[in-house]
Amino acid sequence: MGREDSTRLSLIKIHFQDAKGTPIKTIEGREGDNILDLAHEYDIDLEGACEGSVACSTCHVILDPASYDKLPEPEDDENDMLDMAFGLTDTSRLGCQVKLTPDLNGAVVKLPSATRNMFVDGVKPTKH
Structure with missing residues (x-):
């Protein structure tokens, strides 16, 4: 296995926190994984109502600067x-x-205190 292969397979740690900054769980993912899919894989309460199609804001997270x-x-x-x-x-x-x-190794991902789901919360999108 070449150097590029071993780098690509290395695990990247992400630290999830609740809205108050209390640690929830530290998880490991691979390069190219996204935060929403990893949260679901590790049973972290991040909704993702549109399943990653960028049609809602329910997977909103707050990253460390x-x-x-x-x-x-x-x-x-x-x-x-x-x-x-x-x-x-x-x-x-x-x-x-x-x-x-790999640059995101050790990132802190904070979940917001609430999410807003247009379809569940009764706000209808307007047509332009």
């Missing part, structure tokens, strides 16, 4: 959904759009 700065800028569709997220911060992202890289 150092980790946030290592991510590419969010696409327009992610920014549109984040605008509807409860408790939006300067380091908020949609968990379905945060793909693990």
